[in-house]
Amino acid sequence: GDAVVQKTARTNSAGYAQLIFDVPKDSLETGLELELTGKVRSFVRKLEHTVQIRNRMVAIPTTDKPIYQPGQKLRVRTLVFDQLRNASTATSVKVTISDPARDNVFETTLNTSAFGEANAEWEIPENARLGAYQIQIAPMGGYPSYERVWVSRYELPTFSVDVHQGRPYYVPGETA
Secondary structure, three states: OOOOOOOOOOOOOOOOOOOOOOOOHHHOOOEEEEEEEEEEOOEEEEEEEEEEOOOOEEEEEEEOOOEEOOOOEEEEEEEEEOOOOOEOOOOEEEEEEEOOOOOEEEEEEEEOOOOOEEEEEEEOOOOOOOEEEEEEEEEOOEOOEEEEEEEOOOOOOOOOOOOOOOOOOOOOOOOO
């Protein structure tokens, strides 16, 4: 049968009372019936309400850097937590990377570790489109999270500096 849990609390000077319930994991994704009864001397008021609790995972993606060049490896790490912010172990996570034209260029499904962590690596092709790439992390039964990185060709600037001194030597106290 259904478990019934009763709690009692007194209101504080502002008229508020706090009731804390531990929600069993097997009751997630279902409705919980809540019945409140308030009493002040002979006045009694009852309230009934159904509370919906959703078991929604949340993923936090990170990359090893914000800018990549074609030919480099894009590494993405995600941490997955349940609605109580506990690490979600052995959770299936779909990783999708799309290019600036919104074409999917990489897709894989991973399982989180005992610490709620999963890692993916994608080697960016030499002929990859340049611009903003979107990484989508979608845990099963959760909301997708997004991260953006930039793919561009960049080269270090090349320049030279010629320094000429005004005299062949300087003595202490003189300005060069």
